[in-house]
Amino acid sequence: MKFFIDTANLDQIKEAYDMGVLDGVTTNPSLMAKEGIKGVDNQRKHYVEICNIVQGDVSAEVIATEYEGMIKEGEELAALNPHIVVKVPCIADGIKAIKYFTSKGIRTNCTLVFSVGQALLAAKAGATYVSPFVGRLDDICEDGIALVGKIVEMYRYYGYTTQVLAASIRHTAHIMQCIEVGADVATCPLSAIKGLLNHPLTDSGLKKFLEDYKRVNG
Template structure:
């Protein structure tokens, strides 16, 4: 299981890395705009790449095949472990194929069903991200898209990970993993929320009460 941290705040990234919770960072335009709107995206990706030894998923700011390819190659020069995020539109497929042939890892985004995931994997994507939060908002079942994608990848031998993007709760996170997702993209708030449970809080309070009442050992005279 791989967890990709949707954060560009270095303090949050270092906390999650030190805790052993994350396997990569997501530095897409939406994440950058929400947390560091005045930052230069390229400089930020480079800084993140040197701050922690793990992959950084960064987006190409283009939509046609030539610009997608050119932008992707520019991003890979910012760090050895950069994974290029490319939206799965028609023009993206030739760019994904070319980049994959050159050893560049591509994360296909805006994938919402298994048919799209299969085409992305066939073109050479290393990851497909299925937007769990977006699917739930329109009444779709993201678990079905995840499980069907995983089944297709396994059947045809595609070396491509299925990543659940944006599960907003422990239940959604668990559903994605049990459906066959290889990992998930989560924010700092969700990552910390996954640690929480009311019974854990209650048990911890009881534990604190017990150790406070425990008699202290007497020191030998």
């Protein structure tokens, strides 16, 4: 499973890259605003800065909600860097835009997916990625991980090549569950990825090793 980091923070992106675990980045204007990056020009410059670090795909989100606006924004975003994947909401005009982008060789990430039916429409339109939102479904007492698993199963059954990018990942347990149901990608905070390192036997084993070394070597 590939790891994307969901942030606009360059330090975190560099840290994940230096660890050797970074396959891509998902970000959006909301995440950029948290980093104090405002204005379309500054945000697009920031997308390029991210692409200069990452060796994989970087999802950049359109703001428009109508077809023509999505096409204009998406083409401008895709022209910024070859790593850019245009992120489009799963609405009627978004599905139509995905079909257009696919015909032009522009890769897409269909976002805000909350059902198998939505995921099916995105795949039929040619989306490169589809992003079911795990945490937001859990927030309303629905099973986000189960949805990821159902989409994976549907794509395999019908032979769609769209990759399932599990989004709205809240913690390390979500990552492990995404692995179990066969998600292609998980996009998550760096803290959730680093949480995979934690195990009490690793800590106790290292402590004992160091104690033994000190006892033998003084």
